[in-house]
Amino acid sequence: MINLFKKKWFWGAILGLVIIALILANMANMNRAVAVKTTEVFEGLITEQIYTSGKLEAGKSTDIYSPTNGVIETVEVKQGDTIQKGQVLMTLQIDDVNEQIAKERLNLEMIESERQTAKKQHFDMFKQQMTEDPSAEIEDLDLTSFDLRIQSSKLTIASLEKRLNNRVVHAQEEGVLTQVSVDPGQMIAEGSPIATVVDLSSYKVKSNLNELDSGKVFVGMQAVITGESIAESYEGEVTYMSPIAILADQTSKDASVEMTVELSRITPELRPGYNVTIELEIPDKERLLLPLDAVQYEGDKAHVFKIEDGIAVKTEVETGKENEEYIEIVSGAAKGERVVTEGAKLLSDGDKVKLQ
Numbered sequence: 001m002i003n004l005f006k007k008k009w010f011w012g013a014i015l016g017l018v019i020i021a022l023i024l025a026n027m028a029n030m031n032r033a034v035a036v037k038t039t040e041v042f043e044g045l046i047t048e049q050i051y052t053s054g055k056l057e058a059g060k061s062t063d064i065y066s067p068t069n070g071v072i073e074t075v076e077v078k079q080g081d082t083i084q085k086g087q088v089l090m091t092l093q094i095d096d097v098n099e100q101i102a103k104e105r106l107n108l109e110m111i112e113s114e115r116q117t118a119k120k121q122h123f124d125m126f127k128q129q130m131t132e133d134p135s136a137e138i139e140d141l142d143l144t145s146f147d148l149r150i151q152s153s154k155l156t157i158a159s160l161e162k163r164l165n166n167r168v169v170h171a172q173e174e175g176v177l178t179q180v181s182v183d184p185g186q187m188i189a190e191g192s193p194i195a196t197v198v199d200l201s202s203y204k205v206k207s208n209l210n211e212l213d214s215g216k217v218f219v220g221m222q223a224v225i226t227g228e229s230i231a232e233s234y235e236g237e238v239t240y241m242s243p244i245a246i247l248a249d250q251t252s253k254d255a256s257v258e259m260t261v262e263l264s265r266i267t268p269e270l271r272p273g274y275n276v277t278i279e280l281e282i283p284d285k286e287r288l289l290l291p292l293d294a295v296q297y298e299g300d301k302a303h304v305f306k307i308e309d310g311i312a313v314k315t316e317v318e319t320g321k322e323n324e325e326y327i328e329i330v331s332g333a334a335k336g337e338r339v340v341t342e343g344a345k346l347l348s349d350g351d352k353v354k355l356q
Contacts, residue, residue, distance in 0.1 A: 033354040036343035038307065039291060041333045045284040046323050050213045052259075056227070056274040059202025059262065062173065064195040067166035070094060072186045077195070079180050087171045089195060090182065094167045101160045108153040115146035175199045178272065203263045203270055205236065207278055208256035211245060216282050223261045227276035230269050236261040238280075288333070289326040294341045295319060304333060305340040305347050307355075312340065314349035 070092035077089050122141040129136050175197040182194045205225055209217060219241055225234045239262045245255035261278055263270075295302050295317065302319050305312045317332030333339060340347065347353070 033310065033352040034312070034343055034346055035356050036305075036307075036312075036340045036347070036353045037356050038338040039294060039341045041288050041290055041329060041335050041337050041339065043286045043335060044289045044326065046287060046289070046321050046326060046328065047284060048216075048282040048323070050209075050216065050280040050282065052207045052209055052213070052278050052280075054205040054207030054259075054261070054276055054278055056225075056270060056272055056276050057204050057206060058176075058178075058198035058200050058272050059204050060175075060199040061178070062175070062197050062199075063193050064089070064169070064172070064197060066188045066190055066192045066194050067169065068092065068163045069190050070163060070167075070188065072182050072184050072188060075180065075182060075184055077177055077180060079177055081177045082175070083171045083177060083197060084174045085171055089169045089171055091169070092163070092167050094163050097160050097164050097167075101157060101164070104153055104157045104160065108150065108157065111146060111149045111153060115143060115150070118143065118146065169194070171197065173197065173199070198272060200272075201266070203266055203272075204239070205261045205263070205276055205278060207259050207261070209259050210254060210256055214241070214245070214257035214259070217241065217259065217280060221280060221283075224279040225261065225263060225276050226279070227274055229271075229274045230276070232267065232269070234263045234265060234270075236263045236278075287321065288329040288335055290329055290333070290339065291341055292322065292325065292327050294339050294344060295327055295329075296344055305344055305349075306333075306337065307340065307353055310352055310354070312347045312349065312351045312353050314347075315339075 073091045073093040075090045077083060077087075083089070119141065126138050129138055177195055178198050179196040180194070181192075181196075182188060188194065217238060219238050221238045223236045223238060225236050238259060240258075240260035242258040245257050247253075247255055290304070294304055296304070301316060303314050303316045306315050307313070315332055318330040320328035320330045322328060340353070342356070343353075
C-alpha cells in the first residue's frame with residue numbers, strides 16, 4: 001500500500017481544500033446580515049437633580065426683649081408652651097418704683113421753685129438798678145443750670161414710669177415658645193432677649209449650597225423636602241438666595257450660599273429642628289437625544305450607525321450633555337432620523353443589517 005502521507009501532492013490538496021473552505025465561509029459571513037434594532041433621534045430634556053441638607057424651622061420666629069431694666073420676679077411660662085396674644089409671660093420686681101417716682105416729682109417741684117425764685121430776684125434787682133441808674137447795663141439771667149436739672153428730673157420720672165407700666169410682660173402674638181432665657185431673681189437690662197416664640201402655621205428650611213450648585217438655583221424654583229423623621233414628602237419653593245458666599249464654619253475650605261425654601265403645606269408630623277433633605281430639579285432646554293448605547297467611540301471621536309438600503313453607514317456625531325440614560329446630539333443626526341441602538345457595537349461601516 002502506498003504511503004499517501006509521504007506524498008507532497010497529498011498535503012497540497014489538503015491545504016487547497018482548507019483555503020477553499022475558508023473562502024466559502026468568509027463569503028457566507030459577508031452575505032449574512034447583522035440583526036439590529038433602531039431608534040429615532042428625538043427632542044427631550046436632560047434633567048439634573050441637586051440634593052442638599054437643611055434644618056426645618058418655623059416660618060416665622062420672633063424674639064421677645066425686656067421692655068425695661070429690673071429683676072425677674074416670676075416666670076409664668078416654659079419652653080414648649082403654646083401661648084396666646086396678650087398672655088402674661090413674666091413679671092418684674094418694682095416695689096420701690098412708686099416711692100422713687102414720688103421723690104423725683106418732689107425734686108422736680110423744688111428745682112422749678114428755685115428757678116422761679118431766681119427769676120424774681122433778677123427782676124427785683126433790675127427794677128432797683130433802673131431806679132438808681134437808668135443808664136446801667138444789667139446782665140441777662142442764665143437759667144441753663146436750672147433747665148438742665150429740670151430736664152434730667154423729667155427723664156428720670158419717665159424712666160421710672162416706664163418700668164412701672166412694663167412690670168408685666170405680655171405676649172405680642174400667639175405661637176410656641178422655643179426658648180425662655182430668664183429665671184426668677186435674675187437681673188436683666190432693657191433690650192435683653194427673654195424668650196423666643198415661633199408661629200407653626202408655616203415652615204421653611206434653611207440650607208447652604210456649594211458654589212457650583214448655587215449658580216444653578218434661583219428664587220422661585222420648586223423643591224421637594226423629605227427626611228428620615230417625616231413620612232411624607234413636601235413641595236416647597238426657593239424664596240431666598242443670599243447675595244454673598246461665605247464659609248459655613250471655620251473648618252470649611254469652600255464658600256457656600258445660604259438658601260431658604262418655604263413649604264407649601266404643613267402637617268402635624270412636622271417639627272422645628274428636624275434634619276431634612278432638599279431636592280431641586282434644574283430646568284433644561286429642549287435637546288436632540290439618543291440612548292447612550294446608540295453612540296460608539298473611537299478615541300475621542302463619536303459616531304452612530306444609520307441604515308441606508310440595508311447597509312450600516314458610520315456617521316460621525318458631536319455630543320453634548322448626558323445623564324444615566326440619554327446623550328445629547330449636537331450635530332451629525334437630525335430629529336426623526338433612525339440610528340442603530342441594539343447591535344451597534346458589532347457593526348462596521350458597510351455591514352449588511354436586518355431589522356429585528
